[in-house]
Amino acid sequence: MDFIYLDHAATTPLRPEVREAMAPYLDEAFGNPSSAHRWGRQAAAALEGARASVAATLGARPPEVHFTRGGTESDNLAIFGRARLPRPGGGRPSIVHSAVEHHAVLEAARWEEALGVRRRVLAVDPTGRLDLDALDQALEDLPAVVSVMWVNNEVGMVLPVPEVAERCQARGVPLHTDAVQAVGKVPVRVDDVPVALLTVTGHKIYGPKSTGVLFVREGTELAPLLHGGGQERGVRPGTQDVAGAVGLAEALALAVAERESEAARLGGLRDGLEAALRARLPSLVVHGGGAPRAPHVVNVGIPGIDGAALVAALDLDGVAVSGGSACASGATTASHVLEALFGPAVGTRAALRFSLGRGTLPEHVERAVEATVRAVERMSPA
Amino acid sequence: MSGGVDSSVAAALLVERGHDVVGVTMKTFCYSETPAHGRTCCGLDGINDARRVADRLGIAHFVFDVEEDFTRDVIDDFVAEYARGRTPNPCVRCNSNTKFRDLMRRGEDLGCDAIASGHYVRVRAEPEGTALLRGVDAGKDQAYFLWGLPKNLLPRLVFPLGGLTKSEVRRRARELGLVTADKPESQEICFVPTGDYRDLLDRRLPTRHPALEPGPIVTLDGAVLGEHSGYAGFTVGQRKGLGGGLPAAMYVVAIRPDVREVVVGPREALAVAAVRVAEPNWLARPPRPGDRVTVQCRHRARSAPAVVEAGVDGDLVLAFDDPMTAVAPGQSAVVFQEARVLGGGRIVATIGANVSASNR
Numbered sequence: 026m027d028f029i030y031l032d033h034a035a036t037t038p039l040r041p042e043v044r045e046a047m048a049p050y051l052d053e054a055f056g057n058p059s060s061a062h063r064w065g066r067q068a069a070a071a072l073e074g075a076r077a078s079v080a081a082t083l084g085a086r087p088p089e090v091h092f093t094r095g096g097t098e099s100d101n102l103a104i105f106g107r108a109r110l111p112r113p114g115g116g117r118p119s120i121v122h123s124a125v126e127h128h129a130v131l132e133a134a135r136w137e138e139a140l141g142v143r144r145r146v147l148a149v150d151p152t153g154r155l156d157l158d159a160l161d162q163a164l165e166d167l168p169a170v171v172s173v174m175w176v177n178n179e180v181g182m183v184l185p186v187p188e189v190a191e192r193c194q195a196r197g198v199p200l201h202t203d204a205v206q207a208v209g210k211v212p213v214r215v216d217d218v219p220v221a222l223l224t225v226t227g228h229k230i231y232g233p234k235s236t237g238v239l240f241v242r243e244g245t246e247l248a249p250l251l252h253g254g255g256q257e258r259g260v261r262p263g264t265q266d267v268a269g270a271v272g273l274a275e276a277l278a279l280a281v282a283e284r285e286s287e288a289a290r291l292g293g294l295r296d297g298l299e300a301a302l303r304a305r306l307p308s309l310v311v312h313g314g315g316a317p318r319a320p321h322v323v324n325v326g327i328p329g330i331d332g333a334a335l336v337a338a339l340d341l342d343g344v345a346v347s348g349g350s351a352c353a354s355g356a357t358t359a360s361h362v363l364e365a366l367f368g369p370a371v372g373t374r375a376a377l378r379f380s381l382g383r384g385t386l387p388e389h390v391e392r393a394v395e396a397t398v399r400a401v402e403r404m405s406p407a
Numbered sequence: 408m409s410g411g412v413d414s415s416v417a418a419a420l421l422v423e424r425g426h427d428v429v430g431v432t433m434k435t436f437c438y439s440e441t442p443a444h445g446r447t448c449c450g451l452d453g454i455n456d457a458r459r460v461a462d463r464l465g466i467a468h469f470v471f472d473v474e475e476d477f478t479r480d481v482i483d484d485f486v487a488e489y490a491r492g493r494t495p496n497p498c499v500r501c502n503s504n505t506k507f508r509d510l511m512r513r514g515e516d517l518g519c520d521a522i523a524s525g526h527y528v529r530v531r532a533e534p535e536g537t538a539l540l541r542g543v544d545a546g547k548d549q550a551y552f553l554w555g556l557p558k559n560l561l562p563r564l565v566f567p568l569g570g571l572t573k574s575e576v577r578r579r580a581r582e583l584g585l586v587t588a589d590k591p592e593s594q595e596i597c598f599v600p601t602g603d604y605r606d607l608l609d610r611r612l613p614t615r616h617p618a619l620e621p622g623p624i625v626t627l628d629g630a631v632l633g634e635h636s637g638y639a640g641f642t643v644g645q646r647k648g649l650g651g652g653l654p655a656a657m658y659v660v661a662i663r664p665d666v667r668e669v670v671v672g673p674r675e676a677l678a679v680a681a682v683r684v685a686e687p688n689w690l691a692r693p694p695r696p697g698d699r700v701t702v703q704c705r706h707r708a709r710s711a712p713a714v715v716e717a718g719v720d721g722d723l724v725l726a727f728d729d730p731m732t733a734v735a736p737g738q739s740a741v742v743f744q745e746a747r748v749l750g751g752g753r754i755v756a757t758i759g760a761n762v763s764a765s766n767r
Contacts, residue, residue: 334516337469341429341517355454356434356472404516 026343029389033229033382034178034206034322035347039272040231040383046275047233050268057264059256068267075267075274079238082274082281083223084216091239091260092270096205096226098250099239100129100172102261103201103222106247107170108137114167119143121163122172123155123184124365127203130172131361147173151366153182153316160189164196170222171200175207179362179378180313181322183211187218194219199245205229209280210288210319221245225277227269231383232276236269291381292320294390298379299323301394306401312363312376321382326363326375330404333357335377338400344393349376408432408461408468410453412587413525413568415460416576419583420567421523422464429517430461430468433505435477436598456587463585471513473505480504482598486611489604490618492664493737494642496552496753497596503555503688511560521563528553528748529569530561537561539690539748544572551706554741554751555688608639622667627660627676635669638662643757644677644733658733660759678730678760681716684723684740687752694742694749701743702727704734704754710743723752730760 030038050071056064058072073087080087093099104120112118122134124146138144145163148156155173163171171193175186186202193200199221207213209230215223222245227236241247241260253262280287302309302325312324326332332348336357339346349357360376379393408414408430421428432454454470461468481500488495511522527542527549539561542548556564568576580588595602608619618639623631635641645659660672682704687693694700694715702725703710711731716724725740734757741751 331513331516333469333471334513337429337467337471337513338517340469341467355458355470358472400516403518 028343028345029392030345031379031381031385031389031393032345032347033385034181034378034380036228036234037231037382038384039233040276040279042279043232043272043275047268047272050271054267056267058267059254059264071271072265072267075270078274078278079225082277083225083240084214085240086243088258089215089240089243091241091257092265092273093237093239093257093261094235094266095237096127096203096224096229097129098261099224099226099237100127100201100203101133102239102247102250103224104130104133104137104170104172105250106260107199107201107222108142109248110169110246112167112169117141117143119145119163119166119168120170120172121145121147121160121168123147123149123174125149125177125179125182125184125362126172126174127178127205130174130201130203134172142169149182149184149366151313151315153184153313155185155189157185157188157192160192164192164198167196168198171198172203173200174203174205175213176204176210176319177313177362178206178322179360179376180316180324180366181206181318181380182313183207183317183319186220190219193221199242206319206322208277209284210291210321212284213281215240215242222247225273227273227276230276230280233269233272236266236273238273238277287383288320291385294381294385294387295320295323295379297387298381298390298393299325301390302397305394305398313366322378322380324376324378326377327401328375329406330375330401332375332377334404335397335400338404339377339393339396342396342400344396346393347378347380408457409525409593410456410460410587410590411525411593412577412580412585412590413527414457415525415585415587416580416583417523417525417567418460418466419464419579419585421565422466428464428466428523429514429519430457430464430466431510431513432457432468432470433473433477433510434470435501435505436474436482456590459586463583473509476509477501477505477598482607482611485596485598485604486608488737489608489639490612490616490664491737492618492638492662493755494735495737496739497598498552499555499739502552503557507556507560507564511563521565522560523565523567525568526553526566527568527571527573528566530564530566532562535692537564540569540746541743541748542566542569542571547573550743550748551703551739551741554690554739554748556690558688558690561690605637605640617664617667620667622669624669624671627670627672632657632671638664638667638669641669643735674732675761676759677733679727679732679734679757680730680760681724681726681758682734682740682754683756683758684725684752685755687723687742687750689750691744691747691749694744700725700749701745703741703743704731704738710741715742722755724758 054067056068058069076087076090079090108120147159173189190200201222202220203224204213205226221242223240225238228234256262310326336348349360458468481497484500485495485497514522527547529540531538541550619637621634621636624633624635641659657671660676661670696717698715701710702713712728713725716726736754739751740754742749
């Protein structure tokens with residue numbers, strides 16, 4: 026049996042160009058970029074080359090690009106780093122985020138709230154509209170940070186980050202955006218959109234795991250989470266992973282260069298998958314189908330069918346997808362994103378997410394449809 | 408697959424026999440809420456152990472969240488029984504509901520034909536239907552917990568360990584190099600990992616529920632001997648927790664929830680002549696009044712000869728040849744014919760051999 030991977034929103038395989046770019050830094054070019062000698066200079070050159078590349082790709086300046094160890098770390102840094110600053114004019118700081126953020130933003134925000142920071146959540150409707158009136162109201166309070174993701178990982182919805190960024194900038198409030206699922210799928214440039222903080226991770230764009238970037242626009246203050254040797258301008262100290270940074274830079278550059286054609290190709294495959302599933306399973310619901318979406322994700326639900334069992338059945342039939350949200354035990358739990366978009370009435374455990382990628386071919390889509398229909402028919406009450 | 412040595416070896420034996428096996432661990436409640444999770448089979452460590460064993464055996468493994476159903480079928484019942492002054496048996500409830508019926512449904516979803524577990528019991532195809540029999544290892548036999556299985560599931564259940572002893576199973580586990588070979592047995596209820604169920608009752612019962620409120624400790628004659636701090640802390644046959652200074656050895660004979668009384672008496676008062684069993688579940692043709700059977704009223708207790716009295720449909724009454732000691736309402740009465748489980752049910756009342764005290 027050929028196994029088909031349709032879970033690219035969870036992670037992606039390393040591309041050959043990225044592995045090639047990283048290879049020297051896993052081998053003979055092993056130096057610490059902070060060292061004064063030739064090994065150090067070689068490593069520093071590679072690191073700074075990677076930084077310049079990321080900056081150019083995103084429309085940023087190199088000093089604004091900080092390498093971290095992943096998306097969660099960058100998100101946490103953005104939230105904690107802003108919430109922990111003393112509020113100008115005194116009083117308790119506040120933070121604002123959308124109702125559909127990734128756990129890396131949500132949990133950081135909750136933690137701060139437990140420590141006394143005021144937290145405000147902005148509703149998002151199933152068509153992707155964010156409550157902009159609530160945002161404006163929240164901005165009156167001059168929150169330490171507003172966090173709105175660019176593309177939602179569960180349903181693929183594109184959120185109105187440019188609009189939100191304009192409003193935040195007008196009030197002098199920093200906007201953070203988790204762009205982890207957005208880069209390489211929709212245009213993401215910080216010289217076009219006035220975000221103050223932006224998260225990228227390598228492993229969603231065919232780069233290495235445990236690599237990430239936090240863009241911090243010049244003039245945006247940030248308290249660090251880690252303290253140590255001062256690397257990455259003190260924003261993220263610790264000996265840098267040069268190979269990782271080089272790999273991430275290469276992956277990002279390729280993803281953005283290929284974005285337009287790849288987005289068209291993926292969008293076509295995704296629309297085909299969606300249409301075929303709708304045709305064969307009339308009761309199927311597409312979560313977020315009414316919103317602008319990134320081209321690679323389709324999240325569906327079939328009333329009465331247990332999502333976790335469906336994911337398992339598909340796996341046994343050779344098709345890898347994901348459902349809902351996973352908790353530490355590995356069980357599928359209810360999705361806060363679906364609940365926020367559709368309310369608790371929707372079977373939040375019933376979600377099935379297909380996310381396509383570079384290696385996805387039309388025959389993979391066909392097999393996925395057949396496997397899904399087979400499983401649903403077996404699971405449907407007679 | 409709970410992550411324990413029994414389910415691990417059961418899976419291994421099935422793989423050895425050439426079956427197409429899928430390992431499933433059921434997450435019965437959110438382990439991150441409890442402080443002492445992970446020591447034995449049902450905590451997060453258990454799930455991870457199950458996953459490692461599945462990987463070692465080369466089989467797929469999934470974790471299914473059954474918290475909602477488990478809470479309704481097992482935990483809510485546990486709390487309600489203590490509130491009624493009875494001693495619940497949550498493992499029986501789990502086996503009767505979550506573990507087999509719900510698991511079978513998921514197995515069917517995955518296209519499976521049968522469900523297997525590491526229980527020490529046997530099934531045998533017979534002309535009149537599949538029989539459920541005790542495991543061969545008398546010290547490990549778990550037939551007592553399975554009286555509530557839906558009868559129609561029996562033909563599709565597989566128990567690889569029923570014909571083995573526990574020491575044979577551990578030996579096989581070591582031979583197979585399973586990480587769980589020397590894991591200690593799980594003794595606690597999976598949703599009460601600390602062993603202190605009072606905290607759970609406290610959280611789930613309404614504030615100031617009588618079961619957790621102080622009340623009198625009384626004798627069979629009605630004399631008040633002292634005070635207890637909540638009848639939910641007592642079970643029939645218990646000797647501890649009654650406070651010092653009691654005349655002679657006193658045992659809990661009954662609990663009267665409506666007046667919050669814990670009734671104590673001498674050992675002779677624990678003798679039970681018969682039990683009344685509610686809504687029995689039958690795994691074979693139900694016995695008729697007058698039939699002779701053997702009955703087990705506690706795990707790790709001998710089963711004793713008894714006669715089925717009137718009332719097989721609805722409440723069942725089983726009369727022992729010789730009085731049985733310390734039978735707690737809420738526990739299961741399981742009816743056997745030699746090694747075969749005929750069925751069983753929840754004990755709702757005991758009829759004392761020496762005294763008239765009974766608890767409904």
